[in-house]
Amino acid sequence: MAVPEATLSHLNRADGSATYSSNGYTVVGAVNGPIEVQRRDELPEEAAIEVNIRPAVGVGSTKERYLESILQSTLRRIILTHTFPRTLIQLTLQVVNTPAPFDCPFTSSPLPLLPALLETAMLALLSASLPLASTYTSVGLALAMPSPVKKKASLSATAIMPIDDKALEQASSIHVFAFTADGDLLVAESEGLFAPEYWEHAYDRALELCIGSKDGRAEGEMVVEGEPEDRNESQWLRSVMQEKAEQEQRWKT
Amino acid sequence: MTSASPMPLSFSREIFATVSPAPYLLANLTNVEGEEYPRRTNSRQTDEFRLPIINVNSLQHCFGSAVVRTGDTAVVCGVRGEILHSSDIANPPNVPATSLHPQSGTAGSDTASPAQDIYEIPALNLLVPNIELATGSSPAYLPGNPPTALAQTLSQRMLSLLHSTRLVDVNDLRILYQPPATPEDEETPDVSPAVEIKAYWTLYIDILFMSLDGNPFDAAWGALLAALKNTKLPRAWWDPDLEMIVCSDAISDARGLNLHGVPVSVSFAVFDTKRHKGMGEKDMAWVLADPDTFEEGLCEETVTIVVDGLSSNGMQLRRIEKSGGTIVGKDIMRSIVGRAAKRWEEWHSVIGQAGG
Numbered sequence: 001m002a003v004p005e006a007t008l009s010h011l012n013r014a015d016g017s018a019t020y021s022s023n024g025y026t027v028v029g030a031v032n033g034p035i036e037v038q039r040r041d042e043l044p045e046e047a048a049i050e051v052n053i054r055p056a057v058g059v060g061s062t063k064e065r066y067l068e069s070i071l072q073s074t075l076r077r078i079i080l081t082h083t084f085p086r087t088l089i090q091l092t093l094q095v096v097n098t099p100a101p102f103d104c105p106f107t108s109s110p111l112p113l114l115p116a117l118l119e120t121a122m123l124a125l126l127s128a129s130l131p132l133a134s135t136y137t138s139v140g141l142a143l144a145m146p147s148p149v150k151k152k153a154s155l156s157a158t159a160i161m162p163i164d165d166k167a168l169e170q171a172s173s174i175h176v177f178a179f180t181a182d183g184d185l186l187v188a189e190s191e192g193l194f195a196p197e198y199w200e201h202a203y204d205r206a207l208e209l210c211i212g213s214k215d216g217r218a219e220g221e222m223v224v225e226g227e228p229e230d231r232n233e234s235q236w237l238r239s240v241m242q243e244k245a246e247q248e249q250r251w252k253t
Numbered sequence: 254m255t256s257a258s259p260m261p262l263s264f265s266r267e268i269f270a271t272v273s274p275a276p277y278l279l280a281n282l283t284n285v286e287g288e289e290y291p292r293r294t295n296s297r298q299t300d301e302f303r304l305p306i307i308n309v310n311s312l313q314h315c316f317g318s319a320v321v322r323t324g325d326t327a328v329v330c331g332v333r334g335e336i337l338h339s340s341d342i343a344n345p346p347n348v349p350a351t352s353l354h355p356q357s358g359t360a361g362s363d364t365a366s367p368a369q370d371i372y373e374i375p376a377l378n379l380l381v382p383n384i385e386l387a388t389g390s391s392p393a394y395l396p397g398n399p400p401t402a403l404a405q406t407l408s409q410r411m412l413s414l415l416h417s418t419r420l421v422d423v424n425d426l427r428i429l430y431q432p433p434a435t436p437e438d439e440e441t442p443d444v445s446p447a448v449e450i451k452a453y454w455t456l457y458i459d460i461l462f463m464s465l466d467g468n469p470f471d472a473a474w475g476a477l478l479a480a481l482k483n484t485k486l487p488r489a490w491w492d493p494d495l496e497m498i499v500c501s502d503a504i505s506d507a508r509g510l511n512l513h514g515v516p517v518s519v520s521f522a523v524f525d526t527k528r529h530k531g532m533g534e535k536d537m538a539w540v541l542a543d544p545d546t547f548e549e550g551l552c553e554e555t556v557t558i559v560v561d562g563l564s565s566n567g568m569q570l571r572r573i574e575k576s577g578g579t580i581v582g583k584d585i586m587r588s589i590v591g592r593a594a595k596r597w598e599e600w601h602s603v604i605g606q607a608g609g
Contacts, residue, residue, distance in 0.1 A: 045530075062409035069406045073577035076553060108375035108416050110409070175573075184579035188586075191417040191572045196590045199570060203583055 004119070004236065008244050009127045016128020018120055023140075023164045024099035025116040029124035033089030041088065046081035048088050053117065056095040063110045070114065071121055074178065074187055078122075080131040091124065093117055104168045111189055112163050114176045115140040118187065119233075126241060136186050137210040137233035138178035141202050142171035143194060158198060160205050175199065177206035181234060210234060270294065275529035275551050282524070282539055295324075295545055300592055302519075302543040305475055305600060307607035309483045316456075317484025319607070321476040324545065325466035330476035332484045334454045336428070336498050337377065345450075346373050353429055353448040373423045373453075375416050382411040382458040384473060390462035391546065407469055410574070411458075411477065414559060418516045418571050421456070421481065425510045428452040428498060430491035451491040452498050456484070467545035470557060474518040479604050485509050514561045516571045517600040519593040520544070522552035523580045538580045542592065554578025556589060562597045 004022035011017035014030035021027075034047055041048045051071045053064040071091070079089060095117075101107060118138035125132060140163035161167035163174060173192025180186050190199060212232045270277045282291045282299070290298045297303070303324035312318035315331035322328075339345055374380055384407045386394040394401060400408075415421065432446040458480070460473045488506035492499045501507075522544035526532040529551070540556075541548055549555075559572035570590070575581055581589070 062405045062412070065402050065405040066409035066413075069402060070576050073553065073555075077578055103372045106417070107372070109413060180579055185575070185582045185586075186579055188573055188575040190570070191413065193564075194570050195566065196568070196570060196587065199573065199586075200583055 003231070006119075006123055006240050008123060008240065014128075016124050016126070016130070018123030018127050019096075020116060020120040020123055021097070022116055022119070023162065024097065025095070025113060026097035027116045027120040028094045028096055029120035030092045031089065031124045031128040031130065032092075033128065033130065034084040034087035035090065037086060037088035042086050043081075045085050047079070047084040047086075049075050049079065049081065050088060050090045051075070051121075052090070052092045054092070054094045056098050067110055067114060067117060070187065070189065071117060074118070074136075075121060075125070077186065078132055078134060078136060078180075079125065080133055083131055089130065091121055093120055099165055102165065102169075104171075106168055106171065106174055106192070109174065109191060111174050111176050111191060112140060112168065114138070114187075114189060115163070115178075118178050122237070123240070127244075134180040134182065135234070135237060136178050136180045137237055138176065138187065139206050139209045139233060140174065140176045141206055141209075142167035143173045143175065143192070143198055143202055144170045145172045158201065160202060162209075173198070175202045175206070177203065177210065179207060179210045181211075183207060183211045208232070270547070273531070274547065275526075276531055278524060278548065278551055279526060279529075279532055279537075283537075291539075293541060294547060297543075299539050300542045302596055302599070305472070305603050307475070307479050307603055309479055309607045315480075316486060317480045317482075319476045319479035319483065321472050321479060323468070323472050323475075323543070325464055326468060326472045327463040328460060328469075328472045328476040329463060330458065330460045330473070330480040332480050333457045333459075334486055335457065336489065337379070337453045337455045338498070339450050339452055342377065346376050348373070348450060353427070353450065374419075374421065374426070377453060377455075379423070379426050379453055379455050380412070380415050380421060380458065381455065382408055382415065382460065382477065384408045384411065384460045384462070384469075386462050386465065386469070388461055388463065391465040394465070403469075407473060410470060411460075411473065414474065414516070414518070414572060415477075418559070418561070419513050420478075420516065422511045422513065425486065425508075426454040426456070428454065428489045428491065430493075432493075449491075452489070454486055454489070456481075465546065467547075467549050468520050468543050471518045471520050471543065474516075474559075475600060475604070478512075478515065478517070478600075479607055481510055481512060482604060482608055483509075514563045515597075515601055515604065516559050516561045517593075517597045518557060518559045518572075519596045520555065520557045521581075521589055521592075522548055523554035523556070523578055524548065524552050525554065525578060525580055528553055528578075540581070540585060540589065542596075554580055556581055556586075558589065558593050560590070560593045560597050562594065562601065568594045568597070 007019045011030050014032055016031040019028045037048050049072055051068045053068050115138040142161050142163050144159045173194040175190040178187035210233045278294055281294050306322045308320040310318055311320055312331050316334050317332040319330050384404050386404045387396050387398050389396050427450050430449050430451045458477055485507040488501040489498050522541050525538040527536045554577040557574040560568055561571055562568050
């Protein structure tokens, strides 16, 4: 799995911003908040969250509305909205780059883009230093059944790959997961054809990729300079934030 | 003047529900006196669904239609076909001529699911679902307004599901033409001229909400499924003399669609006391099946899964959508899939009975 790249706080006018690129997708995100809210959107006891997604080409369509609704409900759980009643937290995500489209069963699916959007949103929120209930990390997986002819394909024979062009070509189902830092399932979106066991199999693998090994190792014990195989998303997120903090504290030394 | 004794502070159910909805739902769910199971505010049990009622082909001008009602959510779905000429397509998909058979579509081609199927329907947008909520179905969606984010989201979910389940067979939508053998061809009688795709049927699937009381997606998808199952496309063919597509108006010539499987959508909402104020010390959460509008307003986490029990490998999942919270993990998901399997039987039999 290719290591994702991130740049933080590179937009001067926004309260928080981030660029994230992974698997051919590049997304720029900007967070403004808490700012004044329009009267009709105002909530008396919490901050309203607005998510705008702009596609790489053309204007937003129903596909972007759908992704916005997933992000909105996820972020409402993550941001401590009760701390800013009657305000607005606005998140804008601009898709900059997507892999070249090609014919595959999931060409029209909005899901392959979702992990990049979720990760960008997380980084932008961290860059804006908004109070959060937890962080999360997201991963997209493609499942390929060995052969549709076989009636009972064994679990071990099923290939699980991160979503990229090669994986999508032979995938029978695609899955997007997001886990909080505690390993709770936050988002699960899947499509294609799969049995419940396969979903659980993908869940285990995704948890491993996001949080690390399943044995519930305490977070502090993780080695930052681990082997590439040990790398997981939350570790990566932490290293990005550490880099940012170090850079900002440079004046002190 | 004697002061009246203070009125005891008590509310009717309606006022309690309006003033503090979350504690009202909590009180209903925790009050099990005289009840075997906790009951929700709508007096259903936590895992109880509303029974769907289906009427089909009540709209005269549609190729297929259905009216579905689950509780106070009522939906009308109409399917209409329009012809898309191949000559009007800018970049026609490259379909190998060997996969085309003029007679196909009449026989149940359930086994034939060539890879080409997958690309034509999304590439040419041959299926166009649209959901209209602004019909006066609910006070939240007033007529005359542009489609809300929810309406757009629902339309997109329908479209994604239509594409990913490959419900409609592209062979049913193709209008083919077999050119007659020309004198040059007669020298090589074994090779008949290649079959051409002259046009496609585009199906416009319009779904109108008559009344909305929670769980719009399940009802809309059920209506779509019942409508497509009863859709009859007129026989259409290319007339080389007129150089246009001609349709037969004889009902006996019309044929139905071969649908792949019966995917059924089942939705749940999670009521989490942690997310509300004044809910007592103990953190509790309930998974509510088929939520109504009142419950949807109090639940942030939602789960929708699409199951198909018709496949040869037992119950298969076609889609999982879960977001908004962290209550549903691997274990709860397992029990949800079990409940969805039971719900599939219910929809399957209701849709089967409605098919006339």
